[in-house]
Amino acid sequence: MSPAQGAAQQIDDVYVKLFTRGKPGKVEIGAPDSDPVARIIETINASILRYVGATLRDAELAQLLQPDRVLVRTIPPAGIEALTIWIAPRHVVALNRGLALFVYRLARAFAAHVIDRTPADPPAPPESRTAGIIATLLDWMASPVRAPLVDDWPTGSREIRTAENFATAAERFVLAHEVGHILHKHLIADSAKVDLSQASLPELDRRPVDQEIEADVSGTFISIESMQHEGIDPRAAVTGIYFFFRALQLGELVGAIEVDEAHRPAQERLAICDHVIGERYGSHAPVFRQWAHSTDELLERLAREALAERDRRRTVATARIEEVLSTTTWSTGPRDIVRDTALLKEMQSLMSHSPSAVIEALAASLLDADTYKQLLEGARSAEALEQDDRWRRHQIAHFITRYAPEPVKQALGVHFPIIGGQE
Ligand SMILES: [Zn+2]
Incomplete structure (x- = not known):
């Protein structure tokens, strides 16, 4: 050297x-x-x-x-x-x-x-x-x-x-x-x-x-x-x-x-x-x-x-991502590619307009490895897991994060392959 x-x-x-x-x-x-x-x-x-x-x-x-x-x-x-x-x-x-x-x-x-x-x-x-x-x-x-x-x-x-x-x-x-x-x-x-x-x-x-x-x-x-x-x-x-x-x-x-x-x-x-x-x-x-x-x-x-425009967009985006996180179902079984792709596209567009609202919602929904493990171990069945709000929100947030730009993943402290064991 x-x-x-x-x-x-x-x-x-x-x-x-x-x-x-x-x-x-x-x-x-x-x-x-x-x-x-x-x-x-x-x-x-x-x-x-x-x-x-x-x-x-x-x-x-x-x-x-x-x-x-x-x-x-x-x-x-x-x-x-x-x-x-x-x-x-x-x-x-x-x-x-x-x-x-x-x-x-x-x-x-x-x-x-x-x-x-x-x-x-x-x-x-x-x-x-x-x-x-x-x-x-x-x-x-x-x-x-x-x-x-x-x-x-x-x-x-x-x-x-x-x-x-x-x-x-x-x-x-x-x-x-x-x-x-x-x-x-x-x-x-x-x-x-x-x-x-x-x-x-x-x-x-x-x-x-x-x-x-x-x-x-x-x-x-x-x-x-x-x-x-x-x-x-x-x-x-x-x-x-x-x-x-x-x-x-x-x-x-x-x-x-x-x-x-x-x-x-x-x-x-x-x-x-x-x-x-x-x-x-x-x-x-x-x-x-x-x-x-x-x-x-x-x-x-x-x-x-x-600044005013940023506030307006943030209000709209916060409401929308909350709606997505609280109403989107998630299955432990096979994926519906068409639905998932549409969801991802919408979230990416939302992130390009109001990144802070989306990233904050993802941060609030992602579980740490220990909590996730406990959730899996404590679940009686696949159906019970699908009904669990924390698991469902984590899955959706995890899916969106996986396709987010690298600095977003870093800011969220998420590494892939990640917690949950799904690649
Ligand atoms: Zn100085």
Whole structure:
């Protein structure tokens, strides 16, 4: 194994331990050579470190912020946005892949309304359609999966470019915030000093609120000035900061992102960053904020509509899946393929519209292995089992889960072949 491979393995081991908490399980840790999100983040990281390297006076810090001493990873969806830990001899910044995907897909939906259109271009889609897409993204974030399991929908190349600009400017702020923690020598968890099978991510990311504010303040000007350093318009950087906080705010509203003593609500943090822009850039500040203000208004409107649409769909889907779970019969004998296929199709369509309602209902119906075994052992006959509500609900939920996307199975903690012994 080469030294670089050895270091990569060492880093991945730390995260796998953290996520599996000592139990066996599958965890995908994204590195720049295997994950496009990690690759993009690495590019931004390099750009930030170049800028910081060019402006730093402190030799000790300059050593710490050498490009090979700040590495990036993506981690499975968790309640945090990003986490920096010290895995000697380097800092490793891990980004929540679910949130990063949400930011990107939100930008993709939003971009259709932002690009300048000439008379030769097709018109922008109706806002209600975009709000519908955002509603789906949000509901995936609200579900136990905490990541938007939505395929990219077809869109123009300019929309894609614009979306990438929004998303990368937003991620730049996230990274600049993390680099801010390193620059200020804030409290950073040392992987060698914590019990990785016991620690939780929010615990490892815990530090005084002052340090979080300081990182937001530094993150604001690092992201603006590292972009300027590369000749990119500062208005784009400010737009990225606003966009990130709006996305984070939506994540908070649906419960995908946790707010605590140190991690204040996105709205509060944005107000602080905005204040920093005013203080630091003085008479330039109104120009710097120009693009951000115009897109922010549109995003707020779309978000409001999307949240209402999400609630409407969830109400309908919750009622329907409850109806299915309480009225569908299940036989211990041969399967009725036609009926089962129709049931599955309907549930898949329901899941694509309102995943949180479906996944929560499945979670509530699936029995653990022990309970299931007891149920089988306690049943007097096949008929008695078929009459047992818990068994019947479990069978239906199990059947739907079996054909659900892999991340849904993981979120439900279901492995196939599974409990119940049926393959
Ligand atoms: Zn922080």
